[in-house]
Amino acid sequence: MAVSPESKATSQSNGAAPFKVIGTRPIRHDGADKVTGRALYTNDVHLPSMVHGQILRSPIAHGRIKSIDTSAAENLPGVYAVVTSADFPDPENKTAQLGEGAVNLAHLSANVMARDKVLYKGHAVAAVAASSLDIAEEALRLIKVDYEPLPSVTWVLDAMADGAPLLHDDLFTDREGKKSEKPTNICQYIRFEQGDVEKGFAEADVVIEREFKTATVHQGYIEPHVSIALWNTDGHLKVWTATQGSFTCRQQTAELLQIPISSVTVVPCEIGGGFGGKISVYLEPVAALLSRKCGRPVKIVMTRADCFEGTGPTPGTFIRVKLGAKRDGKMTAAQAWMAYEAGAYPTGIIGPGCMCVFSCYDLPNALVEGFDVVENKPKSAAYRAPGATQAAFACESVVYEMAETLGIDPIEFRLINAAREGTRRVDGPVYPRVGLIETLEAARDSQHWGSKLEGPNRGRGVASGFWFNIGLKSSVTANVNPDGTVTLLEGSTDIGGTRTSIAMQLAETLGITAEAVLPQVVDTDSVGYTDVTGGSRVTFATGLAAYRVGLDLRQQMCDRAARLWDCDVDQVEYSDGAFVHGEQRISFKDLAGKLSELGDPVVGRATVSPEGSTNSFGTHIVDVEVDPETGKVTILRYTVVQDAGRAIHPSYFEGQMQGGAVQGIGWTLNEEYVFDKENRMSNASYLDYRMPTALDLPMIETIIVEVPNPDHPYGVRGVGEVPIVPPPGAIAAAIYHAVGVRADTLPISPPRLWAAIEAHRRETNGAS
Amino acid sequence: MARVFIPPLLREHTDGATEVSVAGKSLRQVVAAIEERFPNLRGHLRDGDRLIPGLAASIDGVMTTQGLLASVGPDSEVHFLPAIGGG
Numbered sequence: 001m002a003v004s005p006e007s008k009a010t011s012q013s014n015g016a017a018p019f020k021v022i023g024t025r026p027i028r029h030d031g032a033d034k035v036t037g038r039a040l041y042t043n044d045v046h047l048p049s050m051v052h053g054q055i056l057r058s059p060i061a062h063g064r065i066k067s068i069d070t071s072a073a074e075n076l077p078g079v080y081a082v083v084t085s086a087d088f089p090d091p092e093n094k095t096a097q098l099g100e101g102a103v104n105l106a107h108l109s110a111n112v113m114a115r116d117k118v119l120y121k122g123h124a125v126a127a128v129a130a131s132s133l134d135i136a137e138e139a140l141r142l143i144k145v146d147y148e149p150l151p152s153v154t155w156v157l158d159a160m161a162d163g164a165p166l167l168h169d170d171l172f173t174d175r176e177g178k179k180s181e182k183p184t185n186i187c188q189y190i191r192f193e194q195g196d197v198e199k200g201f202a203e204a205d206v207v208i209e210r211e212f213k214t215a216t217v218h219q220g221y222i223e224p225h226v227s228i229a230l231w232n233t234d235g236h237l238k239v240w241t242a243t244q245g246s247f248t249c250r251q252q253t254a255e256l257l258q259i260p261i262s263s264v265t266v267v268p269c270e271i272g273g274g275f276g277g278k279i280s281v282y283l284e285p286v287a288a289l290l291s292r293k294c295g296r297p298v299k300i301v302m303t304r305a306d307c308f309e310g311t312g313p314t315p316g317t318f319i320r321v322k323l324g325a326k327r328d329g330k331m332t333a334a335q336a337w338m339a340y341e342a343g344a345y346p347t348g349i350i351g352p353g354c355m356c357v358f359s360c361y362d363l364p365n366a367l368v369e370g371f372d373v374v375e376n377k378p379k380s381a382a383y384r385a386p387g388a389t390q391a392a393f394a395c396e397s398v399v400y401e402m403a404e405t406l407g408i409d410p411i412e413f414r415l416i417n418a419a420r421e422g423t424r425r426v427d428g429p430v431y432p433r434v435g436l437i438e439t440l441e442a443a444r445d446s447q448h449w450g451s452k453l454e455g456p457n458r459g460r461g462v463a464s465g466f467w468f469n470i471g472l473k474s475s476v477t478a479n480v481n482p483d484g485t486v487t488l489l490e491g492s493t494d495i496g497g498t499r500t501s502i503a504m505q506l507a508e509t510l511g512i513t514a515e516a517v518l519p520q521v522v523d524t525d526s527v528g529y530t531d532v533t534g535g536s537r538v539t540f541a542t543g544l545a546a547y548r549v550g551l552d553l554r555q556q557m558c559d560r561a562a563r564l565w566d567c568d569v570d571q572v573e574y575s576d577g578a579f580v581h582g583e584q585r586i587s588f589k590d591l592a593g594k595l596s597e598l599g600d601p602v603v604g605r606a607t608v609s610p611e612g613s614t615n616s617f618g619t620h621i622v623d624v625e626v627d628p629e630t631g632k633v634t635i636l637r638y639t640v641v642q643d644a645g646r647a648i649h650p651s652y653f654e655g656q657m658q659g660g661a662v663q664g665i666g667w668t669l670n671e672e673y674v675f676d677k678e679n680r681m682s683n684a685s686y687l688d689y690r691m692p693t694a695l696d697l698p699m700i701e702t703i704i705v706e707v708p709n710p711d712h713p714y715g716v717r718g719v720g721e722v723p724i725v726p727p728p729g730a731i732a733a734a735i736y737h738a739v740g741v742r743a744d745t746l747p748i749s750p751p752r753l754w755a756a757i758e759a760h761r762r763e764t765n766g767a768s
Numbered sequence: 769m770a771r772v773f774i775p776p777l778l779r780e781h782t783d784g785a786t787e788v789s790v791a792g793k794s795l796r797q798v799v800a801a802i803e804e805r806f807p808n809l810r811g812h813l814r815d816g817d818r819l820i821p822g823l824a825a826s827i828d829g830v831m832t833t834q835g836l837l838a839s840v841g842p843d844s845e846v847h848f849l850p851a852i853g854g855g
Binding site: 095097102104174175176177178188189190191192193348350351352354355427428429430431432468470471472473535609611613 | 773775776777778811812813818820821822826829830831832833834838845847849850851852
């Protein structure tokens, strides 16, 4: 077992790894640009005659727009254009397939620019382009919007109640295609059943049922949304933007503006984080319309408040979980009732929430019901394993309590019930080979779990988590250069070091070094269709494309070697980075140098649409110390154990584990949207929205487990999303262990925990 | 014959049947076969040549990206599930 002292990382593999590149830690290809500040983010792009855009946002949570008067703004010197929803084409009430999901274009259009109603504070209502930001801001102040305020609602159960303020007159509950008779805020109802849940609970020796609440939280990417649009005089629209998916950005922009998709080019600039929040468009169509009106390129940069109030956070939730188990630890039944906030428009994040709530367990009987509910908050968006973290907090908390009630070690309890190959998930599909048991065993055998935790008010917790990870479509093109390097063109925007993890798979396939592959993320005109960087899919799916293009290049290079040696191509073998025919041997690099004499240039391409999920699991261990006088929780030690399938670049995998865990810690201890009495967000800045910093955390330890994915040539599973799933359950268990309080509401912030400790103290004193 | 699991909310259209066995080499043929057997299912699984928005199909444990064109084997297991996004 190798140990890297700088990160206390360990790894263990369940499969032979005869690789030369995969599993090593080369310097990232974009490293020099990133550390010297030379990488080009969207805000670094400055075009000739470019002007500045600003967006006017709703000051109220819910209201009807009676009128908008933009005349004063339009007459202000230095203002080039003003747009409102009247400048947008009438939205089509149709659904656009965006690869990763579908979106109702009428909802998307109205979210980008409010039409007859504003549905949340921060909802865009107008935009201005001006020669300076100051003039643009002044122009926004001159726009007069007459609102008719309406009652608002920002808690999911309130929005579901009879008599709740209705956001949409034309929204009906969808029950697998069957619509409700009356308009409602409940846009979707989901139900999964397995076995006979009543019989399962009747067979149980212990039944525990608990309720949980989680807060609305934001992805918190460092780089705010930024977009530049240039609508050229020839009718072609070019967009530079921070996006997780240049092709889906192109499609959304074209659909909303009702222009041919071929007339839009999207240039994906470097991206300072996304975590799911930079898939939907917000600025691009607005900048485009401003550009069309004023004939200049227009840049719009969101403020941090704009990001909080005008983009998609993850849903707040209410979840009820009930588990039953025999005294020997075998669970007999599970039931969940889950209500997820969609924000202002339907989102469907409830779907994966319902699919994930019991996905770590082999359950004979289960029932899951889920509701997607609109209310007066920004339209929810994906956030790293969307829907799964909230569900796992609820399930894992009850699992921990069940293990404690039965007197069984919490890891052993999970091992008794763990999902494995052949387990049928509650939503139906059967798992292929998966690695949950291996992560649990590695956690059980870890130094952390075996260590003693001493001292008052300290506790240890553990929890597991799951995310599907998806495939979708990817394309790459590869050119062999005369110096033996290979330029790799890809459409996957690089958020987590995927240039390198993809390049390494091509290098491994070709038998060359990672540094000999030169990856480039290019625009939508320069590579084949590629779905979003999301769903933990890029190293898996675009990596598969890189593998396949490597096979293509090898075959073409064998053909050139055959010409060189005047033999049949099937007499040329490729071995250890060289082409071989009998006693003749030439390296990839040397053959590349002769290509100009051997025929056509060698250019490869590959397109893939791998189906299926890569099914990744993780188990986290955490030690905490609680200050009972303040309710502050200090993370003393944290270990992430996760199945990578195969860790292509272990440092990047460790970074994903650490980053995901830290975001999960933020969800657990501090992060939440706070609303005032008028249902307006009142903490839309990093001064008041508390995210964890390096000063709050110990070094996150990592243990890499490798149970190769049978559906990938190098065994890759997605890794980016799972690590955000277990932290709330693990930390809540540790807090209980420390001070005897079961936290059922996120975040477990100091005032909330202090109040719970005080209540527990009064209860305990009263009982004695 | 493919084994098709009926989502709980649609079982009112299948006389309570939780699963059915139908022949079909593609998901389109499979859906057509179950619609023929249970006409009230029409409109709940597909809209023309596409699965209805927000709905995905899992075939043998794999969420297909091919929609109704996905291949179905003689012993395949088919589930209809919410489409999954990701962050």
